Each structure stands twice: as C-alpha cells, then as structure tokens.
Amino acid sequence: MKKVAIIGGGITGLSAMHYFQKLDQQKNLDLELVLIEKDPELGGKIRTVKKDEFIMETGADSIVVRHGSVWPLVEELGLEDRVVYNGTGISYLYTDSGLHPIPADTIFGIPMDEHALFSSTLISEQGKQEAMKDFETKNEHFTRDSSIGEFLESFLGKELVEKQIAPVLSGVYSGKLHELTLASTLPYLIDYKNDYGSIIKGLEANKAKFQGAANRKFLSFDEGMAVLIDRLEESLGDSKILKGMEVSSIQRNEEGMTLRLADGSNLEADYVVITAPHDLAQQVLGLKELEPEFKQLHNSSLISIYLGFDVPDTELPEDGTGFIVSENTDLRCNACTWTSRKWDYTSKRGNLLVRLFYKSSNPGFEELKAMTEQQLAAVALEDIRKSLKLEAAPTSVEVTGWNGNMPNYNMNHKSAVEGLERKLAELLPNARLAGASYYGVGIGACIQNGKDLAEAITQELSGE
16 A cells, blocks of 8 residues: 655645545555645635625635636536636726726737727827737747746837736736746747737637637636535545644655654655645755755735625626726725626625735735734725725625735746756655646646646556
C-alpha cells in the first residue's frame, strides 16, 4: 500500500483527491489517501455565506464554463441538475463622467472588430485611429514571455489600452499589464497577431469561440459554490480528511517523507502534494535552495464587500451586470458586481445585492486595510451612492479580507515555477507543488492541475 498526502483542502486539493480516488479504483493501486487542511472547513477561497434573504460568495462566485476540466467534474459528481448560469447584460466602465458601456464585441476590453472599436464612448477619435495601426504593423520581436501591456500598446495604442483594456484585464489578473506576461494572461493574442497580421482580425475570425454561448459563460450552483465543495467532500467517502490541522514541516526519510503536524504527531507518506499558497509551501518545505524561486512569486490582496438592500433589483439599469472602475475617479472601489442581477438565486425576494472589490493595487488600500468592518461598509455605501445614485441603507453587509492570498503572475513567474520544479525533483522527488500559486488562478485551471497530478503520480505508482 502506498500513501499519498495532500496538503490544502481548496479546489486543487479536493480535485486531486477526487481523481486519485477514481484512478485508484480503476487501477486497483490500493492507495491510502489523506487530505490535511488547516482551516475547520474545506474549500479554500470558495466559501458561501447565507445571510437574511441573500446568498453571498466571499471568494470565487463562479467557474468559467469553457475550461475543459469543468463539465466532466460536474457530471462525475452528479451535479448537472444543480448548475445555474450567469445572467447577461452590459458591463460598464466607470469614469469621472459616469458609467460607459464596454462595447459588446470585445474580449477583456479588446475590440473584436472595427465596429466595436469605433462604437466605444471611452476612446477619442484620435485613440481609435491610433488603434488602426494594428492592421498594418507586424510583430517582429514579441513572444509569449513578453509583457502583455507592451504588446497591446505597441499595436493598439496607449489610449485604448489605458482607458478601456487595462481596467478590465488588470481587474481579472490582479496586476499591472506591464508586469504580466502574455503567457500568463491571454497567450492566444500573440498567435492571432502572427497568424492574421492583426490582433483585431484574429479575434474577429475566432469570435464564435468567445461568443458561442453568450448566456452561458460562467456557472455556479443553485445554493452557491459551496455545493461543489460539499459534493466533492461527500464523494471522498472513507478517505481520511484532517480538518483544523496544520503541517509544520516535511522531511525526507529512507522510504518516503515524514510530515510533522502542528499537534506534535507525525504522518508518513510516499508522495506529498502541496496545494497551499506558495508562502505556506515555502515554510513547510523549509529548503533554503528553493528560496530564490519562491521569492520571485508574488501575491496581492483583496477586500470584498457585499451590500444587500430592501430595494427591488429593478432599481438598477435593466441591461447591466456591473462595472469596473478606471483610475483617478471619485470612487474607491476597483469594481462592482450587481450580484442579484448576475445570479438571481442569490436574492430570494428579488432585492438588490451588490458586491464591491477593493484591491491592493488601489492607492488607498493600506488605509482601507486598517479600517473596521463598519468603516469599510460605509466606504462601500458611499461608492454605491456616487455610482448608482442609490440612497437606501443596506439591510445586509458581509466583509471579507483576502490578505496576500491572490496569486499575481509577474514577468518572472514562469521561470520561477520551472526552477522550483527542477530543484524539488532533486531534493524531494516525491513532493509536488500544485494550485493557483503556480499553474493558473481560475477554478478550471485548479481542477485540471489536480487531475493532471493525480494521473502523473498514479502512472508512476503503476509503472506506466
């Protein structure tokens, strides 16, 4: 019998456990599986809160449908009849002049045809003409490892990038565009530029891929994202799950590895998969040789604030689902989702529920981080009054801080991860790093990462 220990009970760890169990049954490997989670509940950054009439997600609120790992897992868990899809509508960009619709035929604010470019109310005529150089210029030196900010500015111009694209992309990837690579964000853009001679032409030719399921881009579940976590936990059956237990250190021994637990006990394992954030992985491994690479990995922080109102959802613009905030406006938030419009199951009586995001890239974040929940709620309410002209007082408030828990893929990320893989293979060959800190921040990427690791390790164990 071989034992596999998984550290971290977020979506990556739970997915890995699920697929280890499935492969163990298929191949009769006689595996012993154990999952160790420091918090009293599983789920990591997926956590659903039910308060009053509202259902609120303190972390991720949905999953991107088109990722290939998502629907197979939904089917394996028998959750098809509990899936719900996002409501559709216009996304806005908030500037000093108010809410401006982001043109419909755009992807992350990047126009997918000339009409989308020229219909924008965010860009001047001069800025639109500057973006037309994309149709004439060639890519002579940009690669997937280049800065996406420099790449986009080079072909689409500074104004379009700064005023329309950067607020959207920076919001999604939690970083400044000039510090993010194409590989870690939108790698297909370099292919479109090279194959079609134009980013816009490439997007237009592939428009069906992005718009094919216009009303089904994101999915959640009828009682929130916790449905997925709960079902994954149920599916593990007799597998050993240690909640509220921390791993202090991992030491190599003659036969495998010894995990020292916070309660002073030891756990022996043949393989260890560490899905915890990179700073915790660094601490648990305690290997000086890995410090140069770990130091190149960066996290950002986020404050999420929900406000629920005893006001009908119809008070909002009927065609909208939220807005992103440009730099240098009178709002302090970075974005606002009209949750009750985007996910109607979140408000049982059809009342208004909004969610505001405050990111560590925000110039005033340190001040916000020092505030009490009551003070933060007041800041959020003021942002709602300015942007949506809503004067009602909230009936429900939920504030969540994610301090240093949001992976931020900078220009050195890829080489740092490759260095960690190489060194760890030499120092602890049966230990693996996994999760959003390294291989993709989306839930779909985390599910795939867990599955891939389970397959790789079971292949080693079965001698394939």
